[in-house]
Amino acid sequence: MSDMNRPIVAVVGRPNVGKSTIFNKFAGRRISIVEDTPGVTRDRIFTEVEWLNKYFTLIDTGGIEPKSDDIIVSQMRNQAMLAMDMAHVILMVVDGKQGITAADREIAETLRRTNKPVILVVNKIDSMSQYDNVYDFYELGLGEPFAISGANSMGLGDLLDEIVANFPEGLNTEIDEDTIKVAITGKPNAGKSSILNNILGEDRVIVSPIAGTTRDAVDTYFEKNGQNYLLIDTAGLRRKSKVYESVEKYSVIRAMSAVDRADVVLIVIDAQEGVTEQDTKVAGIAHDEGKACIFVINKWDLIEKDNKTVKKYTDEIRTKFPFMAYAPILFVSALTNKRMNKILETVDFVASEHAKRISTSALNEVIGEAVMLNQPPSDKGRRLKIYYGAQTDVKPPKITLFINDKELTHFSYQRYLENRIRENFGFEGTSIRFEYRQKK
Ligand code: GDP
Ligand code: GDP
Numbered sequence: 001m002s003d004m005n006r007p008i009v010a011v012v013g014r015p016n017v018g019k020s021t022i023f024n025k026f027a028g029r030r031i032s033i034v035e036d037t038p039g040v041t042r043d044r045i046f047t048e049v050e051w052l053n054k055y056f057t058l059i060d061t062g063g064i065e066p067k068s069d070d071i072i073v074s075q076m077r078n079q080a081m082l083a084m085d086m087a088h089v090i091l092m093v094v095d096g097k098q099g100i101t102a103a104d105r106e107i108a109e110t111l112r113r114t115n116k117p118v119i120l121v122v123n124k125i126d127s128m129s130q131y132d133n134v135y136d137f138y139e140l141g142l143g144e145p146f147a148i149s150g151a152n153s154m155g156l157g158d159l160l161d162e163i164v165a166n167f168p169e170g171l172n173t174e175i176d177e178d179t180i181k182v183a184i185t186g187k188p189n190a191g192k193s194s195i196l197n198n199i200l201g202e203d204r205v206i207v208s209p210i211a212g213t214t215r216d217a218v219d220t221y222f223e224k225n226g227q228n229y230l231l232i233d234t235a236g237l238r239r240k241s242k243v244y245e246s247v248e249k250y251s252v253i254r255a256m257s258a259v260d261r262a263d264v265v266l267i268v269i270d271a272q273e274g275v276t277e278q279d280t281k282v283a284g285i286a287h288d289e290g291k292a293c294i295f296v297i298n299k300w301d302l303i304e305k306d307n308k309t310v311k312k313y314t315d316e317i318r319t320k321f322p323f324m325a326y327a328p329i330l331f332v333s334a335l336t337n338k339r340m341n342k343i344l345e346t347v348d349f350v351a352s353e354h355a356k357r358i359s360t361s362a363l364n365e366v367i368g369e370a371v372m373l374n375q376p377p378s379d380k381g382r383r384l385k386i387y388y389g390a391q392t393d394v395k396p397p398k399i400t401l402f403i404n405d406k407e408l409t410h411f412s413y414q415r416y417l418e419n420r421i422r423e424n425f426g427f428e429g430t431s432i433r434f435e436y437r438q439k440k
Contacts, residue, residue: 005171005172006055006056006057006171006172006173006261007056007057007088007089007167007168007171007173008056008057008058008059008086008087008088008089008257009049009056009057009058009059009087009088009089009090009091009163010058010059010061010082010083010086010087010089010090010091011023011058011059011060011061011062011083011091011093012061012062012076012079012080012083012090012091012092012093012107012111013062013091013092013093013094013104013107013121014076014094014095014101014103014104014107015062016095017093017094017095017123017124018093018095018123018124018150018151019060019061019062019093020060020062021123021150021151022091022093022121022123022148022150022156023047023058023060025150025153025156026047026049026058026156026160027047027049027058046058046059046256046257046260047260048260048261049160051160051161051163051164052160052164054164054167054173054174055173055174056163056164056167056173057257057260057261059083059086059087059257061079061080061082061083062079076103076106076107077106077107077110079107080107080110080111081110083111084110084111084113084114084116086257087116088116088117088166088167088168088171089116089117089118089119089163089166089167090111090114090116090117090118090119091118091119091121091159091163092107092108092111092118092119092120092121092140092142093121093123094120094121094122094123094137094140094145095123095124096122096123096124096125096130096133096134096137096147097124097130097133098124099133099136100136100137100139100140104140105140108120108140108141108142111142112141112142117166118142118143119146119159119162119163119166120137120140120142120143120144120145120146121145121146121148121159122134122137122145122146122147122148123148123149123150124149124150124151125147125148125149125154125155126149126151126152126154131147134147146158146159146162178228179221179228179229179230180227180228180229180230180263180264180347180348180351181229181230181232181261181262181263181264182229182230182231182232182262182263182264182265182266182347183232183255183258183259183261183262183264183265183266183286183291184196184231184232184233184258184266184268185255185258185259185265185266185267185268185282185286186266186267186268186269186270186279186282186296186298187270187273187276187278187279189270190268190269190270190273190298191268191270191298191299191334192233192268193233194298194334194335195266195268195296195298195332195334195340195343196220196231196233197334198334198337198340199231199340199343199344200220200222200231220233224344227348229344229347232258232261232262233258255278255282255285256282256285259282259285259286259289259291260289262291263291263292263351263354263355263395264291264292264293264294264347264350264351264354264429265282265283265286265291265292265293265294266294266296266343266347267279267282267283267286267293267294267295267296267327268296268298269295269296269297269298269317270298270299271297271298271299271300271302271303271313271331272299272302272303274316275316275317275320280320280321283321283324287321287323287324287431290395290396290430290431290433291354291396291430292350292351292353292354292396292429292430293324293326293327293350293429293430294327294328294329294330294343294346294347294350294429295317295321295327295328295329295330296330296332296343297313297317297329297330297331297332298332298333298334299333299334299335300331300332300333300338300339301333301335301336301338310331313329313331314329317329323431324431326422326427326428326429326430326431326432327429328346328350328428328429330342330343330346346429349428349429350428350429350430353426353427353428353429353430354394354395354396354397354429354430355394355395356394356397356425356426356427357391357394357397358391358397358425360388360389360390360391362424362425363389363390363391363399363421363425364388364389366420366421366424366425367386367388367389367401367417367420367421369420370416370417370420371386374416376408376413377408377409377410377412377413378408379407379408382405382408383408384403384404384405384408384409384410384413385403385404385405386401386402386403387402387403387404387439388401388402389401389402390402392435393433395430396430396431396432396433397427397430397432397433398432398433398434398435399421399432399433399434399435400434400435400436400437401417401434401435401436401437402437402438402439403436403437403438403439404438404439405438406436406438409436414434417434418432418434
């Protein structure tokens with residue numbers, strides 16, 4: 001069992017060179033996650049990639065900035081700096097059809113200053129006849145260009161070989177299903193480090209702030225009652241490097257990287273301050289990515305309480321995170337130790353709910369009953385028919401419903417079904433995804 005960090009591979013390059021095309025190919029499925037909840041729609045910029053049994057995290061730095069053609073050069077320099085800071089291997093993507101541009105030179109110049117491996121990827125080489133263009137790119141001074149066609153999936157296997165061959169020693173490329181990975185997020189001073197230290201207490205087995213890395217998320221591996229945990233701490237949000245000190249956005253990006261690697265996300269909120277914008281962002285991301293979530297209201301000792309205080313706070317959380325009614329709320333004090341033992345208990349619980357599988361027969365019994373009590377919607381005389389359902393994925397649970405016509409589905413009916421499913425099977429702490437398949 002290793003407590004080392006996953007390799008991180010960052011993709012940089014100008015807009016429209018094909019970064020997100022490559023990202024999506026590597027991720028193996030389309031991963032733009034579009035939720036029904038307004039305000040939480042976004043493109044994913046992190047994904048876990050597997051190649052020949054090795055796992056790594058891929059970041060599309062292009063997704064960090066809104067896409068535009070007149071993107072300012074300084075933004076791209078920021079992307080490159082971020083990649084140099086966070087990644088172990090950097091892919092610089094250029095457009096083989098268009099040739100070298102001034103912005104390419106700019107990025108290349110920045111990247112030449114890193115001692116991390118940089119792979120120069122010449123994309124859009126869709127046929128052999130275009131191969132001559134590739135040689136021009138030697139001029140960027142980043143070594144041998146790697147020709148691919150992201151759109152046609154040509155050269156991607158070789159590129160993955162090359163990426164994996166460039167991983168530095170000592171990183172963890174293995175998947176570890178038995179460890180519950182927990183990200184502790186929250187704004188600076190909310191009490192993340194205090195919670196981490198409190199959880200670890202004397203049970204701390206191995207603490208591993210990886211020396212010499214500039215990554216801010218620090219991994220701590222420990223074991224308690226026979227269960228392995230990996231705590232991914234984002235407390236280091238404060239120790240930002242000079243380059244983007246002022247850019248609040250980047251602290252959210254760091255939190256995102258921690259969330260991406262986690263099974264369970266603790267959203268730590270300072271009870272005195274209440275919910276901040278960063279909390280809303282990070283929670284939205286955790287929800288989008290289908291992580292199990294727990295709200296931890298810390299510094300409860302500082303709050304003057306009466307018999308309505310818990311309800312008042314609960315109402316605030318439920319109002320500010322309407323799409324996350326499934327997430328438990330804990331009121332704790334890392335200082336006085338109040339209810340701190342609930343944290344790991346709840347982590348264990350939501351982690352098992354997140355990974356839970358329910359049988360097709362039990363699910364269909366509940367769906368059948370739900371349909372009997374409350375008829376599915378109809379439109380112009382045609383009624384939605386649900387033939388049957390099956391749980392088709394875990395982490396988060398996904399329910400696939402086989403139906404007569406997708407046009408007849410309705411969000412409010414899906415919510416009704418979700419409520420019935422939760423009443424019967426729980427799934428506490430996790431979102432449930434729905435998918436429809438039409439059967440004629
Ligand atoms: P990004 O802005 O760098 O993320 O670029 P995108 O992945 O959005 O791609 C920009 C455009 O280039 C899109 O229209 C893609 O379809 C196109 N594209 C991406 N890869 C290739 C390729 O290998 N060949 C060709 N001909 N077009 C590509
Ligand atoms: P981080 O930046 O989120 O890691 O926050 P820290 O763990 O460093 O805590 C910030 C400050 O809040 C420190 O001075 C802690 O002693 C204090 N603190 C943390 N948890 C509690 C708590 O439950 N009650 C009180 N009163 N103070 C706390």
